[in-house]
Amino acid sequence: xxxxxxxxxxxxxxxxxxxxxxxxxxxxxxxxxxxxxxxxxxxxxxxxxxxxxxxxxxxxxxxxxxxxxxxxxxxxxxxxxxxxxxxxxxxxxxxxxxxxxxxxxxxxxxxxxxxxxxxxxxxxxxxxxxxxxxxxxxxxxxxxxxxxxxxxxxxxxxxxxxxxxxxxxxxxxxxxxxxxxxxxxxxxxxxxxxxxxxxxxxxxxxxxxxxxxxxxxxxxxxxxxxxxxxxxxxxxxxxxxxxxxxxxxxxxxxxxxxxxxxxxxxxxxxxxxxxxxxxxxxxxxxxxxxxxxxxxxxxxxxxxxxx
Amino acid sequence: xxxxxxxxxxxxxxxxxxxxxxxxxxxxxxxxxxxxxxxxxxxxxxxxxxxxxxxxxxxxxxxxxxxxxxxxxxxxxxxxxxxxxxxxxxxxxxxxxxxxxxxxxxxxxxxxxxxxxxxxxxxxxxxxxxxxxxxxxxxxxxxxxxxxxxxxxxxxxxxxxxxxxxxxxxxxxxxxxxxxxxxxxxxxxxxxxxxxxxxxxxxxxxxxxxxxxxxxxxxxxxxxxxxxxxxxxxxxxxxxxxxxxxxxxxxxxxxxxxxxxxxxxxxxxxxxxxxxxxxxxxxxxxxxxxxxxxxxxxxxxxxxxxxxxxxxxxxxxxxxxxxxxxxxxxxxxxxxxxxxxxxxxxxxxxxxxxxxxxxxxxxxxxxxxxxxxxxxxxxxxxxxxx
Numbered sequence: 001x002x003x004x005x006x007x008x009x010x011x012x013x014x015x016x017x018x019x020x021x022x023x024x025x026x027x028x029x030x031x032x033x034x035x036x037x038x039x040x041x042x043x044x045x046x047x048x049x050x051x052x053x054x055x056x057x058x059x060x061x062x063x064x065x066x067x068x069x070x071x072x073x074x075x076x077x078x079x080x081x082x083x084x085x086x087x088x089x090x091x092x093x094x095x096x097x098x099x100x101x102x103x104x105x106x107x108x109x110x111x112x113x114x115x116x117x118x119x120x121x122x123x124x125x126x127x128x129x130x131x132x133x134x135x136x137x138x139x140x141x142x143x144x145x146x147x148x149x150x151x152x153x154x155x156x157x158x159x160x161x162x163x164x165x166x167x168x169x170x171x172x173x174x175x176x177x178x179x180x181x182x183x184x185x186x187x188x189x190x191x192x193x194x195x196x197x198x199x200x201x202x203x204x205x206x207x208x209x210x211x212x213x214x215x216x217x218x219x220x221x222x223x224x225x226x227x228x229x230x231x232x233x234x235x236x237x238x239x240x241x242x243x244x245x246x247x248x249x250x251x252x253x254x255x256x257x258x259x260x261x262x263x264x265x266x267x268x269x270x271x272x273x274x275x276x277x278x279x280x281x282x283x284x285x286x287x288x289x290x291x292x293x294x295x296x297x298x299x300x301x302x303x304x305x306x307x
Numbered sequence: 308x309x310x311x312x313x314x315x316x317x318x319x320x321x322x323x324x325x326x327x328x329x330x331x332x333x334x335x336x337x338x339x340x341x342x343x344x345x346x347x348x349x350x351x352x353x354x355x356x357x358x359x360x361x362x363x364x365x366x367x368x369x370x371x372x373x374x375x376x377x378x379x380x381x382x383x384x385x386x387x388x389x390x391x392x393x394x395x396x397x398x399x400x401x402x403x404x405x406x407x408x409x410x411x412x413x414x415x416x417x418x419x420x421x422x423x424x425x426x427x428x429x430x431x432x433x434x435x436x437x438x439x440x441x442x443x444x445x446x447x448x449x450x451x452x453x454x455x456x457x458x459x460x461x462x463x464x465x466x467x468x469x470x471x472x473x474x475x476x477x478x479x480x481x482x483x484x485x486x487x488x489x490x491x492x493x494x495x496x497x498x499x500x501x502x503x504x505x506x507x508x509x510x511x512x513x514x515x516x517x518x519x520x521x522x523x524x525x526x527x528x529x530x531x532x533x534x535x536x537x538x539x540x541x542x543x544x545x546x547x548x549x550x551x552x553x554x555x556x557x558x559x560x561x562x563x564x565x566x567x568x569x570x571x572x573x574x575x576x577x578x579x580x581x582x583x584x585x586x587x588x589x590x591x592x593x594x595x596x597x598x599x600x601x602x603x604x605x606x607x608x609x610x611x612x613x614x615x616x617x618x619x620x621x622x623x624x625x626x627x628x629x630x631x632x633x634x635x636x637x638x639x640x641x642x643x644x645x646x647x648x649x650x651x652x653x654x655x656x657x658x659x660x661x662x663x664x665x666x667x668x669x670x671x672x673x674x675x676x677x678x679x680x681x682x683x684x685x686x687x688x689x690x691x692x693x
Contacts, residue, residue, distance in 0.1 A: 078541070092382025
């Protein structure tokens with residue numbers, strides 16, 4: 001299909017209501033039909049609009065993988081970084097330019113495996129970032145290899161006889177490391193997910209949402225779980241909403257009930273708050289708060305050195 | 308006494324080691340963001356900035372590892388900060404992937420490597436010059452990089468400013484290849500008045516907001532830059548991309564994208580190459596050296612001259628892009644090029660390649676851990692003069 005055919009006039013039946021927020025010149029996207037990622041983007045855009053955060057303040061950072069492509073389709077300032085490094089990249093953006101609302105949209109392999117160290121440290125620091133972790137239980141872009149989230153006994157190309165390693169319980173992981181907002185929903189829970197993303201965007205501190213998402217092409221096919229629609233039916237029948245459930249009890253077992261809900265919401269000083277407070281306490285009047293990034297609109301050159 | 312209020316720049320004469328001078332150079336260059344991870348012998352740069360920054364409006368973050376440090380630096384640069392990270396051998400190895408991202412996304416930043424002996428954990432506290440080729444080729448793929456090498460604490464200050472300027476002008480990560488000896492050597496460092504320090508601005512885009520193409524280059528092959536959060540809605544990716552920054556996965560786009568990344572450095576090599584020349588005219592032998600080896604070589608050169616040997620000295624300040632023309636010209640005029648370096652022949656390969664058999668070339672190798680005995684360099688000079 002010619003991408004231009006998708007470019008309908010706004011307000012008419014053939015226009016996508018969110019096309020202002022998507023890079024329509026990049027359509028068609030690479031995601032499979034009935035993948036949960038489209039739902040995640042829809043929920044993200046709706047939540048971002050509802051949050052009333054100025055659009056230019058929102059920055060999206062992704063790592064590598066299927067979900068890693070999210071940054072490329074969202075029409076915000078967006079960064080598609082290296083595998084596992086979305087969170088430290090986002091940390092740099094946030095610390096250098098604290099006005100920004102920096103969101104990470106990436107996959108389970110990217111965030112929890114190769115990027116696992118960064119995830120736990122960002123949670124520990126209560127770095128003011130929003131992380132949307134789309135968990136499809138495997139490395140989908142590379143053809144369906146096992147991930148640290150693959151449930152035991154599930155088949156992946158690198159676990160052809162069934163996975164036997166214990167998977168991460170991600171909400172428990174980030175909760176125990178100090179995340180101050182933690183939720184889990186599935187791609188079926190569009191309304192709850194949208195509300196959760198909005199809450200996360202408006203939360204001060206490290207907010208984390210796990211989105212259980214169907215991967216019909218590799219994970220579901222290899223495990224004979226049916227189509228994306230069958231997985232949605234599964235989420236419908238097997239999701240148990242337990243707000244503020246103990247994250248310790250949110251393990252995911254192969255094709256068993258999934259606990260969903262908002263698990264954690266607490267107020268704690270963010271990294272930047274804590275830094276400022278400590279510097280003020282120790283340095284008093286000698287503390288000069290961060291001057292902020294360079295300003296493209298002022299011709300500071302030599303004076304940069306003196307500010 | 309009429310004292311001007313003290314700004315961030317420590318104007319005046321100081322007794323500083325190279326690491327601290329580098330930190331002061333970063334401040335003078337307008338760097339207000341540093342992300343780092345402790346590693347000997349570079350830690351003092353980060354420590355000094357951790358102490359200085361909260362007093363002058365900078366921000367220091369100690370990251371969980373070097374992978375995170377360089378990633379944070381790239382993010383900070385796109386956030387609008389002038390950003391730097393500091394490391395040594397093992398950390399430098401960990402940074403390689405994201406240095407490639409910095410090259411691909413044309414992100415201005417400075418990576419300081421206070422070199423120690425390798426491979427692996429090697430000699431944490433002792434000197435080496437063994438990451439010179441890694442600075443050039445360490446990340447995968449074809450690219451060009453800029454790297455400078457200081458020989459004194461004064462140069463650690465001066466050239467750190469230059470590193471920032473070049474990174475902004477060419478939009479590329481610039482490697483500052485110090486070594487443990489220069490980093491821990493304490494000497495007089497003169498820091499000029501802030502307003503006499505030449506600090507180059509970022510190449511800000513000044514056109515209409517919605518017309519910005521992140522990778523549409525100016526005449527010199529370098530595109531202007533924006534800052535995240537200013538509503539340009541850019542997409543920046545490490546994938547091969549077109550002028551819009553959109554991934555285009557085919558050979559044609561690869562050709563355009565990669566050629567420009569390399570050409571913007573290659574075509575401007577004359578602007579980038581800085582060397583110090585001494586008595587090259589009529590020389591029979593020329594010593595080519597950089598970093599601490601250049602300091603040690605001066606003793607051998609002086610001794611050789613006392614023996615009546617006509618020795619010239621070419622000190623490399625820019626190591627990448629390699630001062631190829633200079634070597635090629637010299638090779639046609641002198642009998643022998645002698646190169647001491649604290650490795651088993653890294654930059655020497657470049658010297659050999661550029662000389663292309665037009666004169667003799669001699670390596671004075673050293674495995675690291677200490678500097679050369681000037682006697683060894685002198686012997687090579689005598690041998691080269693035969």
